Amino acid sequence: MSNKRERILSAAEVLIASKGFHGMSMQQVAKHANVATGTIYRYFADKETMLRSAHVERLSEVAIAIVAGVDASKPCYDQFSKLWRNTLHYLRANPDSLCYRVQYEASPLFNREEEQQIDERYFKTVLEFFECGRAQGVFRDIPAQLLGFIALENLMLLTQKCTKGCIELDDELYQQLLDASWNAILKR
């Protein structure tokens, strides 16, 4: 079995986080992944394909991490709290993945249709949670996608600022932020 594919994607992610989307070369990826340059092209048609693959695979990973341990039988807030904390935890544990995503989504590689398919495929559970809360009249009467966005997406930029050292957060502040997100989506 070959773990080369995974090594290559990891190397790309690390390099993009440290050197930026530009400034990462296939040679560097190869060296970092401990494979020959040509080997990359046995797993990916070209650079773009490699970057897309890294993106998709990281998203599927984060999707799993977010819903881990979320118990649909528990109260709505508990589920939300779990989702929020999972997201935070993943982002803090994988700052490279985050850096990568932000740059990817701002890049011309980003493709709306593709992204929608990914969302629907991987984030189904998350969207269903918000859909459900909305149907029960707990959340605002706006698309589930938007609820999810308000509640979780800004964690992305926030964590990035933390990673870069612009903001420092402690448990007390995290609790406040969780509470803020909850209040944001709540119907009144």
Next chain:
Amino acid sequence: MSNKRERILSAAEVLIASKGFHGMSMQQVAKHANVATGTIYRYFADKETMLRSAHVERLSEVAIAIVAGVDASKPCYDQFSKLWRNTLHYLRANPDSLCYRVQYEASPLFNREEEQQIDERYFKTVLEFFECGRAQGVFRDIPAQLLGFIALENLMLLTQKCTKGCIELDDELYQQLLDASWNAILKR
């Protein structure tokens, strides 16, 4: 009179938005700005300096746009509403500037100290508004920077998604989002 400097920065912004931070070349910028390649280097020491300048100058512009018409004598919510709508309006009117900023901040060009200075210099008024609301017990008891972040920063990613066509928003939804932001920062 020389508007070349401005033309160059604009061209860079447009190109980054359409082709990504990587994939923008100095030659393209020159062509877009209708100047010779060498001319760029009369205004900026190198590519990095040019990119930094574009970043700083755009931030100063957005800072002015955000606080325009905010009346400190009006009720707190009115001021907030104005700030929020100003931000939204600017972002929608300048999607390129937005795209640029996200990529810049995720890139290795980004420098914490520099950014802090910019924040303090240009966004003083905005931060003061949040500071004031916090002091009066209207907003959560967390740093003003964080209040500002929760309330306004996620507009950035949201507008980006709109621009890319991932989300469609109408006035009714905007009102909901404004309300969500307000509830997020409010003390209870």
Next chain:
Amino acid sequence: MSNKRERILSAAEVLIASKGFHGMSMQQVAKHANVATGTIYRYFADKETMLRSAHVERLSEVAIAIVAGVDASKPCYDQFSKLWRNTLHYLRANPDSLCYRVQYEASPLFNREEEQQIDERYFKTVLEFFECGRAQGVFRDIPAQLLGFIALENLMLLTQKCTKGCIELDDELYQQLLDASWNAILKR
């Protein structure tokens, strides 16, 4: 088997001789050496490194050529004559190498310490000859390096003038010049 490195150095030498130290471009070298531009950079870190390598390798070559067939058991004059004629022969056979050296030594690439090491490493035999003659009281009582300089170095400029067509020399004149060099270093 790779003779590319050698082809590249040769091409550089030829081009510098014909177009000058400036006016030689890496592209030209590549074309002349029948390799791609990028290939040069597989063998040399950058232009400067390539130029340095050419210099050192040519010096080691000339050092070997100069002492070829010099028999230490023969009379002093015979040895000197052989050295002098070897030098002359090499320079006439390799006018490009000469042109290159003069320009290299006058350029900012030239580094004293480095040069001293090269001298000591490659021209040991030559210096020893002069040292020996000096010790025996045959040559002037001045540093061997200086004796070598007086006797052989001006052949460099002289041959250059010949190559450029400024001076024309025949065997009779060469004999006179050899004699002049001999008289210059001789103690009286």
Next chain:
Amino acid sequence: MSNKRERILSAAEVLIASKGFHGMSMQQVAKHANVATGTIYRYFADKETMLRSAHVERLSEVAIAIVAGVDASKPCYDQFSKLWRNTLHYLRANPDSLCYRVQYEASPLFNREEEQQIDERYFKTVLEFFECGRAQGVFRDIPAQLLGFIALENLMLLTQKCTKGCIELDDELYQQLLDASWNAILKR
């Protein structure tokens, strides 16, 4: 009266000595000479012309310096000694001019016919001295040009090595070198 022309030539000389024949730009020359870039082109048709002018004018200067105070009524050796010391003195006082000359003569700018005309025009007196000594049977029976070359030219490379710090010379050694040059050209 404008001394700009002279300032420009001096600047070029200094820059070439420090940065090499390549690595000197017209912009740098202009800045060094305290004139505008365009101004250079009011005095010289192009870069090549400027470099040629610098060469010719320096040679005329050195020619004057070499024969200064040489008294044709004095004994031959005294005249030679004066010539030799003048040359040495000029070269030591103007290492830049030297550096420049070596590079110029090795460059493609160098032109045989032109050089011959310069020699004949400026170095007439020097050549006549050697011609005369040869006619009187004091010097070797070889062209005056060659006598001059043997006697004085190697001072050029020697001084260059001194300037670069490769060789250290004192008065005692200079006397030896003068003597060596004298013996080299002497008929026996």
Next chain:
DNA sequence: GATGAATGAGCTTTCATTCAT
């Protein structure tokens, strides 16, 4: 005459991709 902003060809160097081994 003098200026220096502007030009764009050409420089050194990088890097996505290929292909003989």
Next chain:
DNA sequence: TATGAATGAAAGCTCATTCAT
């Protein structure tokens, strides 16, 4: 399958030269 030397287009940047002022 895997390799990595080789490629050459294209990148960032420089600089001899021009020209409107």
